[in-house]
Amino acid sequence: MIARYQREIMKELWSETNKFDAYLKVELACSYAWLKQGLFDESTYEALEKASFNLDDIYRIEQETKHDVIAFTKAVSLTLGEEKKWLHYGLTSTDVVDTAQSLILKKVNRILIEDMQKMMAVLKEKALLYKDLPIMGRTHGIHAEVTSFGLKYALWYEDFKRLFNLFIEAAKNVEVAKVSGAVGNYSANGPMIETIAAKKLGLETSNISTQTLQRDRHANYISVIALIGAELEKIAVEIRHLSRTEVKEVSEYFSIDQKGSSAMPHKKNPISSENISGLSRVLKGYMVTAYDNIALWHERDISHSSAERIIIADATTLLDYMLNRYAHTLDQLVVHESQMMRNIDLTQGVVFAQSVLHQLIDQGLVREAAYNIVQSLAHKALNERTSFKELLLGDKDINEYLDKDQIEACFDIKKHLKYIPDIYQKVFGVDISL
DSSP, X not given: OOGGGOOHHHHHHTSHHHHHHHHHHHHHHHHHHHHXXXXXXXXXXXXXXXXXXXXXXHHHHHHHHSOHHHHHHHHHHTTOOGGGGGTTTTOOHHHHHHHHHHHHHHHHHHHHHHHHHHHHHHHHHHHHHTTTOEEEEEETTEEEEEEEHHHHHHHXXXXXXXXXXXXXHHHHTTSEEOOOOSSSSOTTSOHHHHHHHHHHHTOEEOSSOSSSOOTHHHHHHHHHHHHHHHHHHHHHHHHHHHHSTTTOSEEOOOOTTOOSOSSOTTOOOOHHHHHHHHHHHHHHHHXXXXXXXXXXXTXXXXXXXXXXXXXXXXXXXXXXXXXXXXXXXXXTOEEOHHHHHXXXXXXXXXXXXXXXXXXXHHTTOOHHHHHHHHHHHHHHHHHHTOOHHHHHHTOHHHHTTOOHHHHHHTTOGGGGGTTHHHHHHHHHSSOOOO
């Protein structure tokens, strides 16, 4: 991943040094398992525990062997004595590679879980802060009815509750050790080696595998990451629309020295939201590759390997970056409350047409007749840019059923926010009616 979209913590976790550190941890966990099975004595294991490696040695040897795991084991052997004969005993390369990747992913997943929790905390805070703030609700991009700005955040929070649970489950399925040998039948070691090593590493084991862990695990994992990215894009698209000059209900924070355009000094663009939209597309593309990695030849081929070296590190790194960047963006989002009210009034009050319709029906007018009268007056208000309320007050057909107070009541914004405490109760599980 390019440095622009990489936090230091992810850079370290997916570094070559950390990868080979994980390889060594797996090797030593398997050595520990062999110790417990009586293959060698405690002093031999203690000597193996002193193993280390030099990255330059690995790279140099790989130039000769054209095999990174053999280069690794050879480089580690350079730091050992006679005990080196037990290094990598009973293992095949993928026992080490898949298990080490699972070990790294376990740490990566803890970070991503924390990232999601931070995002959810921001969403909840804003939902509570803006629960009573009226905003124009839009369907098809057109003014529909008044809603609450806080409801947008509450909806996104509810989405993240589902996504969080999906991620927890997907993460478990890739935090798995695989030490079953060349074709998955334990012919060179035995199931207890895998069981003991996995426990020492803090990983689960697969009930069955080939030389590789089943890649539907990783495809599902990348799929959930892409889903989270798509949710971030969903939020970003909303913020981008609300930031447009003609709407201007919110805007991303713009620092004093920040520049919006090399040509137009006046520009303040929603660049963070646009960034999220773009990066979400990358995650969706990785999902396709992850699904293609499921079908491997027989007990193993390496067509998935080259792709995974890119997509797993990149997808997790990107999601970490996106969650952190956009949680900060939403936390600092500038909200233009007065503009929200101006936009509610933008269409001469026709957004209260449904309330008028229901009042007429409640007073005995047939629905079809009521709908036609209200629609005609609403369209007249829009076309002539005149007050919808004034048209209602001056219409003899309306006045047969509704008096002035009843008409005025139809334009009460508060009734559109009446059931927000009920919705918040379901979303957040607390009573916020007071």
